[in-house]
Amino acid sequence: MAPLDANSDKGVWKSGKGKGRRTPKGRQYTDAALAEVQHLLGDRPRRADLLIEFLHLIQDAHGHLSAAHITALAHEMRMSQAEVYEVATFYAHFDVVRDGDPVPPALTIRVCDSLSCELAGAQHLKAALEDGLDPSEVRVLRAPCMGRCDTAPVLEIGHNHIDQATPEKVQTAIATGDIHAHAADYETLLAYRAEGGYQTLQRLRESGDWEQVQQDMLDSGLRGLGGAGFPSGKKWGFVRGNPGPRYLAVNGDEGEPGTFKDRYYLERVPHLFLEGMLIAAWAVEAERCYIYMRDEYPAVLHILRTEISALEEAGIVAKGYIDLRRGAGAYICGEESAMIESIEGKRGLPRHRPPYVAQVGLFGQPTLVHNIETLHWVARVCREGPEVLNSVEKNGRTGLRSYSISGRVKAPGVHLLPAGSTITDLIAAAGGMLEGHVFKAYQPGGPSAGILPATISDVPMDFDTLQAHGSFIGSAAIVILSDQDSAKAAALNMLRFFEDESCGQCTPCRVGCEKAVKLMQADAWDQDLLTDLCDVMVDASICGLGQAAPNPIKLVMKHFPEEIG
Numbered sequence: 001m002a003p004l005d006a007n008s009d010k011g012v013w014k015s016g017k018g019k020g021r022r023t024p025k026g027r028q029y030t031d032a033a034l035a036e037v038q039h040l041l042g043d044r045p046r047r048a049d050l051l052i053e054f055l056h057l058i059q060d061a062h063g064h065l066s067a068a069h070i071t072a073l074a075h076e077m078r079m080s081q082a083e084v085y086e087v088a089t090f091y092a093h094f095d096v097v098r099d100g101d102p103v104p105p106a107l108t109i110r111v112c113d114s115l116s117c118e119l120a121g122a123q124h125l126k127a128a129l130e131d132g133l134d135p136s137e138v139r140v141l142r143a144p145c146m147g148r149c150d151t152a153p154v155l156e157i158g159h160n161h162i163d164q165a166t167p168e169k170v171q172t173a174i175a176t177g178d179i180h181a182h183a184a185d186y187e188t189l190l191a192y193r194a195e196g197g198y199q200t201l202q203r204l205r206e207s208g209d210w211e212q213v214q215q216d217m218l219d220s221g222l223r224g225l226g227g228a229g230f231p232s233g234k235k236w237g238f239v240r241g242n243p244g245p246r247y248l249a250v251n252g253d254e255g256e257p258g259t260f261k262d263r264y265y266l267e268r269v270p271h272l273f274l275e276g277m278l279i280a281a282w283a284v285e286a287e288r289c290y291i292y293m294r295d296e297y298p299a300v301l302h303i304l305r306t307e308i309s310a311l312e313e314a315g316i317v318a319k320g321y322i323d324l325r326r327g328a329g330a331y332i333c334g335e336e337s338a339m340i341e342s343i344e345g346k347r348g349l350p351r352h353r354p355p356y357v358a359q360v361g362l363f364g365q366p367t368l369v370h371n372i373e374t375l376h377w378v379a380r381v382c383r384e385g386p387e388v389l390n391s392v393e394k395n396g397r398t399g400l401r402s403y404s405i406s407g408r409v410k411a412p413g414v415h416l417l418p419a420g421s422t423i424t425d426l427i428a429a430a431g432g433m434l435e436g437h438v439f440k441a442y443q444p445g446g447p448s449a450g451i452l453p454a455t456i457s458d459v460p461m462d463f464d465t466l467q468a469h470g471s472f473i474g475s476a477a478i479v480i481l482s483d484q485d486s487a488k489a490a491a492l493n494m495l496r497f498f499e500d501e502s503c504g505q506c507t508p509c510r511v512g513c514e515k516a517v518k519l520m521q522a523d524a525w526d527q528d529l530l531t532d533l534c535d536v537m538v539d540a541s542i543c544g545l546g547q548a549a550p551n552p553i554k555l556v557m558k559h560f561p562e563e564i565g
Contacts, residue, residue: 026081027071027081028071029068029071029072029075030068030071030072033069034072036069037054037058037069037072037073037076038076040057040058041057041076046076046078048077048079048345049343049345049363050345051077051079051087051345051346052091052325052328052342052345053325053326054073054077055073055084055091055094059093059094059095063095063106064095064097064103064104065088065094065096065097066097066103067097067098070096086347087346087347090347090348090503091327091329091348093295094328094329104139105135105136105138105139106137107137107139107158107174107179108138108139108157109133109140109141109156110141110142110143111140111141111143111155111165112143112153112154112155112156113126113144113493114145114149114257114258114493114497115258115407115479115490115494116149116152116257116258117145117149117152117153117154118493119152119407119408119479119481120152121153122153125165125166125167126140129155129170132167132171133170138174143156144257144331144497144500145255145256145257145259145296145497146161146296147254147259147262147294147296148161148263149257149258149259149404149406149407149412149477149479150260150406150412150413150414151164152164152406153165155170157170157173157174157178157179159179159180159181160173160179160180160181160182161181161182161299181302182299183299183302184267184268186267186268186269186270187268187270187271188307188310189271189307189311189314192269192271192272197271197275198275198316200379201279201282204279204282204382205282210236210240210282210283213283213382214233214236214283215233216381216382217231217233217236217378217381218231218234219386219390220377220381220386220387220388220399221386221390221398222374222377222381222389222399223374224374225374225401225402226251226334226374226475227256227445227446227448227474227475229464229473232370232374232378235358235368235369235370236368238356238358238359239367240284243366244287244366245287246284246285246287246365246366246367246368247288247362247363247365247366247367247368248280248281248284248286248289248290248367248368248369248370249289249336249340249361249362249367249368249370250277250289250290250291250292250371250372250375251339251369251370251371251372252266252291252292252297252300252372253293253294253330253331253333254294254297254372254475255296255330255331255334255501256331256334256445256446256474256475256477257446257447257477257497258404258406258443258446258479259404259476259477260406260414261373261402261404261414261475261476263297263300264404264413264414265372265376266300266304266372267300267303270300270303270304270307271307272376272380273375273376273379274307274308274311274322276374276376276378276379276380277322278316278317279378279379279382280368280370280378281368284366286368288320288322288323289321289322289323290325290343291304291323291324291325292327292333292339292342292343293327294329295326295328295329296327301324305324308324325342328342330342330348331501331545332348332349332350332501332503332545333348335350335543335544335545336369337351337353337357337543338351338503338543339369340357340362340367343362344362344363347503348503349503349505350503350505350542350543350545373402377389392419393420394418394419394421395418395420395421395422395460396420396460397419397420397462397465398419398420399418399419400416400417400418400419401418401419401421401461401462401473402415402476403415403416403417403421403429403461403478404478405427405429405430405480407442407443407478407479407480408434408439408481409430409431409432409433409434410433410434411429411430411431413430415429419461420462421460422458422459423442423454423456423457423478424457424458426461426478433480437482437483437484438482438483439454439480439483440454440482440483440487441453441454441485441487441559441560442454442478442479442480442481443479443490444461444471444473444474444478445472445475445476445477445478446474446475446477447493447494447497447549447552448472448474448544448545448548448549448551449472449474449477449548449551450471450491450494450551450555450556451481451490451491451555451556451559451560452466452471452555453560461473461476461478470551470554470555486563487560487563488520488556488560488563488564490552491520491552491553491555491556492521494552495516495517495549495552495553498513499513499516499517502549503545506542506543506546507540508536508537508539508540508541509537509541509545512533512541512546512549512550513537513546513549515533516530516550516553523565525557525564525565527557527564530553530557531554534550534554537549537550538550
């Protein structure tokens with residue numbers, strides 16, 4: 001057989017009507033959508049790790065993500081449309097609209113329905129708003145904790161949070177166009193430096209010994225305050241012991257319902273945190289710092305953008321050394337490896353471990369991960385010495401803890417108390433119980449910690465003290481329940497939260513949370529079946545969400561059997 005001639009018009013080279021394609025397979029971008037996307041992205045580099053930031057730009061500009069814009073963004077980023085779509089649909093704050101579907105109204109109200117807000121009447125508030133507003137102009141959505149439990153019930157209209165919300169306050173905000181974030185007065189760079197701020201950082205950069213600073217952290221007893229409680233100084237040696245480049249990632253995704261201490265400090269003294277972050281970055285020779293801040297904190301995002309720019313202008317950091325990233329509504333991104341995936345522009349799916357992020361973290365490099373409040377204390381320990389923490393003792397415990405206290409107390413808020421404080425001490429610090437309410441139960445560390453009865457009242461609210469009771473302190477998210485509340489209903493609220501926030505990666509968590517919610521809605525619980533379900537979730541879930549989600553179920557069965565039949 002003679003070989004084919006590529007220049008001939010015969011055989012496989014023959015062309016004709018209907019042969020070949022003028023465009024690639026799949027949905028095609030439009031010139032108009034591509035022009036809009038290119039305008040929004042400007043001269044920013046088209047890197048894959050910036051995908052979530054770019055999705056925010058489109059969402060903010062148009063109020064939703066259309067199929068046309070997703071297609072154009074995929075083309076501009078040289079990514080598959082499927083990859084862009086799966087990231088966009090993973091996060092709650094992106095509204096993906098298919099062809100032909102109606103776009104969302106111009107205004108969105110998100111009503112928090114986590115435990116503290118539900119106790120304060122969030123469901124009645126949401127129902128009243130749905131009845132009183134035109135759904136074609138305003139949509140009303142339920143939302144997980146917004147980190148404002150001390151002013152429950154809370155809602156967000158646009159980017160404006162309304163504390164102690166009422167339908168009347170919402171109507172006023174709509175009428176006046178008050179839908180933007182409000183940043184309270186805080187300590188600026190100028191004020192912070194006037195009080196000696198950044199002198200410690202400068203001294204360490206000039207002549208500091210990182211091993212001595214690490215020892216100071218260990219001597220102080222400082223532990224990770226995001227919930228895990230790992231000794232903070234030990235992390236530094238692990239990260240620095242691995243070849244660079246190294247990174248520092250700050251976990252600002254304070255999503256555990258009942259927690260708001262990080263927001264409290266950032267809205268008042270952001271530079272204590274920023275100096276602590278730069279000290280930790282100096283200690284591990286980090287090439288860049290990434291701050292991952294939850295999208296539910298628009299005022300904090302504004303403060304950080306402003307003050308990071310001020311640090312750059314003052315020459316304290318090089319331009320671009322601090323990279324502020326905006327979350328998009330995913331509780332799972334509070335897990336450190338899921339946060340790293342999100343910073344890299346992906347879905348926030350927790351990684352299997354090992355390897356640990358200290359070895360293989362951001363972009364495959366050694367990464368130091370710290371919580372906001374942890375770095376706040378790093379700055380104070382370096383400035384005031386380890387004794388700022390280790391000199392405080394109570395009930396055999398050492399140190400201080402920032403407790404977020406809400407629920408049925410008179411003065412909810414962040415209360416800085418000795419780590420050995422009991423739940424009775426915490427209630428007293430928060431002004432005591434509300435009039436007419438008797439202390440019944442409490443959430444000691446977010447929904448993951450479950451519910452304990454008031455009879456367990458003499459245990460220090462600290463790391464390693466609650467495990468014997470099937471609980472833990474976590475991020476110190478304290479919610480107080482009274483005799484007017486149902487522990488069973490509170491547990492159901494917590495499991496509904498986990499059902500919504502499961503990343504869906506592993507079957508035990510994804511299916512287990514959904515099944516638990518269905519079983520818990522029965523008048524009488526099937527305790528044998530729930531126990532089996534809890535065991536499977538604890539043993540087989542990939543990350544802490546699925547492993548800890550059964551705690552509310554187990555503790556209600558143990559301590560409140562009269563409520564579940």
